[in-house]
Amino acid sequence: MRRVLAVLVTGAAVLSGCTSGSGQAGDSLQVAESLVAATPAAPPANATPAGTVTPLARKATAMVLDPETRTLAVAVTQPDELLLFNEEDLAAAPRPVPLPGTVEQLSLAAPGGPLLAPVPSADQLVRIALPDAAVETVRVPGRPVGAVAVGDRTVVATPGDQTITVLRGSREDRRIGRFEGAAVLFPLGARTAVLDRLHTSVTPVDLDTGEPGAGLRAGDGASNAVVDRFGRAFVVDTRGGELLAFSGDPLLMRLRYPLPGAPWGIAYDGTRDLLWVTLTERNELVGYDVSGAEPVERHRFPTVHQPNSVAVDPGSGRVMVASADGGGVQVVQP
Secondary structure (H helix, E strand, C coil): CCCCCCCCCCCCCCCEECCCCCCCCHHHHCCCCCCCCCCCCCCCCCCCCCCCCCCCCCCEEEEECCCCCCEEEEEEECCCCEEECCCCCCCCCCCECCCCCCCCCEECCCCCCCCCEEEEHCCEEEECCCCCCEEEEEEECCCCCEEECCCCCCEEEEEEHHHHEEEEEEEEEEEEEEEEEECEEEECCCCEEECCCCCCCEEEEEEECCCCCCCEECCCCEEEEEEECCCCCCEEEECEEEEEEEEEECCCCEEEEEEECEEEEEEEECCCCEEEECCCCCEEEEEEEEECCCCCCEEEEEECCCCCEEEEEECCCCCCCCCCCCCEEEECCC
């Protein structure tokens, strides 16, 4: 019988660390002198991918689906472009949007767009309107890697300056730090949370005061996160092989659940309360029902090789997985 390890944490005494507005947000959470961010695994594929696969002989570095315009946006390299697909017909030629460099993350400012595409090598945040693909670029020094819209502000992870940058429109409002490995940003309670991949931590930040709150360790190699309709943030620990869940106000770790296989990509279907995670060490996609106190596995599929990116359509339930080594875009209908 498989042993399930789901731990509910009711206090911040476990795996917690404090920050201050003047200190390094991850100092008290650091566990090694040399910090190295977790990365996806890349073993050979050993099974035929489930569903259908649309060929795409280019490396996909990020992907997001806009359910309102039915647009699947895939960032690729060689050359660096954003490919805008019609979700209903992935075999049709996509609309290419040139990018000034490689994009590591894509996000939606809101349903219907615009897309937010930080380009670290160019120190730019690229906003792409949907469906017309009009492009606006904003200079954001600090090698921006991730972005999230919060009301009328856009918050950008800028680890090159060990900060996060708050924009109002195209104007820089403030910088908050320090965060050596700021990578993924997401709303959590009344604040915005920073996932620091180097310190493998989650720290809430008050955008109005610019003050970081108390941070928590997030396993041994936290990499990506998504927020569900209940306001819980699910974080994948790639190095530790776990799924973690956090709530805000105050920040608490609510769940630690074993998830072996170097989890990396994560997406949430709010219609079905299904959390989809790619396991890069196994070339698998797993779907968990997260409507209750602990995850319940509902689906597991073999994927394209190097399944680093995943997106889900909450209308149809279709799940899309993009290969990071030119294996194409896979579509699975659970």
